[in-house]
Amino acid sequence: MSKLSNIWVFSDIASRLPEMIAAGVALGEKVSTFVIGTEADINAAFSYGATHVYYLGDKDSQKITEDYSHTMAQTISAAAENTLMLLAPTKRGKALASKLGVQLQAGVVNDVIEISIEDGIRAKHMAYGGLAIAEEKINSPVAIITLSSGAYEVQAADTARTGEAVSVAFVEPASTIKCVERRAKQGESVNLGKAKRVVGVGNGIGSQENLQVAAELSALMGAELGCSRPIAETEKWMERERYIGVSGVMLKPEIYFALGISGQIQHMVGALGSQTIFAVNKDKNAPIFQYVDYGIVGDVNKIMPALISALKA
């Protein structure tokens, strides 16, 4: 695969930056990273392999990150080269991607799982709720991609690495959005995507009391507890960070155990990366059984307590 001479990189969330830079290093000779933050953030970018840092200044509580789109677009277009911009696949990353797409007349693809540079830039992403993979070819001189996690191996940080840092002046956006408040999200942070074992709970669990039973079973298995979307979004019994699927978390565990989950594709696509899949569902025609290694047709109310005693024994 050929490399581009320069790749632009940005992540609004510090923890996602190393992976974006790793992709930049794999795909380009030069990796130019936009940084909003402190000197420590600039040094962190270099330590992960950025060759150039374009510094947009300190975090400013009055501004939203999206307000920097014009600043980024000007910097990128001033470089006048065929290039690729990689962004973290966050909500902000996607907002920036679309804004830059219009400002730079550039093709955009979101949530990309694979990039190839052969004749032009091609990007793959999931479509139809995970049923299929769509491949898109970007024809514009600048290509913009938000990159899913897991696509590139992160390099260990090396604090000895440095590079060239340039300060960029802020370009005022035309439209007006004012941030009047910002607060950290409630709830613990979990990283289901890294868990070795995951128990997923669906609508079939029936009650919040039963959720406790599922949690006990999950703890006995040494697993993290996750869920299907309705449990997080409709019932609100678990945090959004815990729902598995195309619009939630993508798993790669050794074991995934689905309890009372129907197994619709939008959920399953998040679980199909599991090595072994177990499921309990009372409906023998539930789609989940097409994807299992081991399944049992039965009632979770009966099976969960029995499994708990069996695992304790």
Add this chain to the structure above:
Amino acid sequence: MKIITCYKLVPEEQDITVAADGSLDTNKAAPKINPFDLCAVEAGVQLKSLIEGCSITAMSVGGKALENPKARKDILSRGPDDLTVVIDEKFEQLLPHQTARVLMAAAQKSGFDLIICGDGSGDLYAQQVGLQLGELLGVANINAVSKIISAEPGKLTVERALDNEVEVLEITLPAVISVSADINEPSIPSMKTILAAAKKPVTSLSATELELTEFPALVELVSVIAPEQKARQKIVIEGDDEQQIAQFAEHLRNALN
């Protein structure tokens, strides 16, 4: 306040089948309103109930499916006052940057204070249309809106649930917002609203009427193919007697060790 809520018709996922070569067959899948867009329409309807003198136009761009009277009634039964559809054969498989350009032309023609879109659609889930539309129109635009806090002339206050923080934003109108699926629980149309929907006005526009000539193909769709699935054991025990559960527990224990 003049609100436009955008929607897309997408094939019902449950009825899409995968052919042996991995291609998708959507022939048996009836078109339905993209579920995320139902939230956008509902957000418009809720906003209208808060503001006096507010109208809602539903708007969509696409091919022949938009001619279907049932699909038109479906969207109108959810609360919009009227419907504008832009139909053209070449709009059958538009990519987001192109959809945004057609919507821009239609929105400029009708005028608007606020455009509400869903964050993405169930088919390509490109998550770009609302943002690109706002950017093309040169108005304030933002995605991931999870709550509309208040609306007053010329200004909207919204909450945005991001990956690790929540933002409260004041947005100057005109604007385009894209809403996330958790903003509301779309209501189910009643018989009364379904009957009323048939009487609501529909405007059908063509590419020519919008003076849309060529627009760029910044991106091309190369292929849509179902990935090969990992082979699974598919050992399914039927029944939850003590013995059957014990058998299942044994498989689980083996996997855990």
